[in-house]
Amino acid sequence: xxxxTQSPTHLIKTRGQQVTLRCSSQSGHNTVSWYQQALGQxxxxxxxxxxxxxxGRGNFPPRFSGLQFPNYSxxxxxxxxxxxxxxxxxxxxxxxxxSYEQYFGPGTRLTVT
Amino acid sequence: xxxVEQDPGPFNVPEGATVAFNCTYSNSASQSFFWYRQxxxxxxKLLMSVYSSGNEDGRFxxxxxxxxQYISLLIRDSKLSDSATYLCVVIPNYGGxxxxxxxxxxxxxxxxx
Numbered sequence: 001x002x003x004x005t006q007s008p009t010h011l012i013k014t015r016g017q018q019v020t021l022r023c024s025s026q027s028g029h030n031t032v033s034w035y036q037q038a039l040g041q042x043x044x045x046x047x048x049x050x051x052x053x054x055x056g057r058g059n060f061p062p063r064f065s066g067l068q069f070p071n072y073s074x075x076x077x078x079x080x081x082x083x084x085x086x087x088x089x090x091x092x093x094x095x096x097x098x099s100y101e102q103y104f105g106p107g108t109r110l111t112v113t
Numbered sequence: 114x115x116x117v118e119q120d121p122g123p124f125n126v127p128e129g130a131t132v133a134f135n136c137t138y139s140n141s142a143s144q145s146f147f148w149y150r151q152x153x154x155x156x157x158k159l160l161m162s163v164y165s166s167g168n169e170d171g172r173f174x175x176x177x178x179x180x181x182q183y184i185s186l187l188i189r190d191s192k193l194s195d196s197a198t199y200l201c202v203v204i205p206n207y208g209g210x211x212x213x214x215x216x217x218x219x220x221x222x223x224x225x226x
């Protein structure tokens with residue numbers, strides 16, 4: 001096991017609602033990256049947090065936002081949910097924003113109806 | 114054009130077979146290359162790094178051809194437990210501060226008894 005945990009495991013929301021997903025990084029890791037994996041696709045980078053600051057962002061709209069706490073755990077918030085937001089959301093922790101070794105959590109499966 | 118392209122498969126092979134996966138990447142400045150393995154409904158896990166000099170780990174061999182922007186993974190003597198999706202991953206070197214992973218869509222391998 002990687003030591004990276006995510007909650008909840010599964011979630012069902014209605015279009016237009018808001019959702020918060022949580023990630024606890026591996027002990028000692030100060031960097032968390034979030035990825036979205038749609039069915040049949042590879043994960044896509046959403047953004048990265050390093051020492052509580054957003055440190056890079058992929059091609060996702062502003063309704064995707066995040067937060068990192070002093071203990072390096074992180075949240076991903078998605079507002080105004082759309083049907084296409086249905087996906088597996090993965091967080092990955094690493095030591096340092098340029099570390100090549102990233103450890104993934106088990107993911108949160110979000111279904112938007 | 115996608116940054117990382119893979120044949121999605123599926124590859125159906127008998128136990129004991131040798132199977133090869135290929136991947137191409139579009140950005141010639143990309144610096145780091147990996148193969149990840151993802152089991153059904155699980156998170157991706159690092160399988161191995163890929164170097165120009167080649168990298169071998171037991172039955173698995175990975176190779177990088179920078180001139181052709183091509184990455185390969187060879188699995189010899191396939192086992193039932195090798196059944197999974199294999200994701201080609203590139204870390205671009207766009208001068209940014211992040212180590213975001215760029216994933217291919219993945220290639221599904223099904224090893225048959």
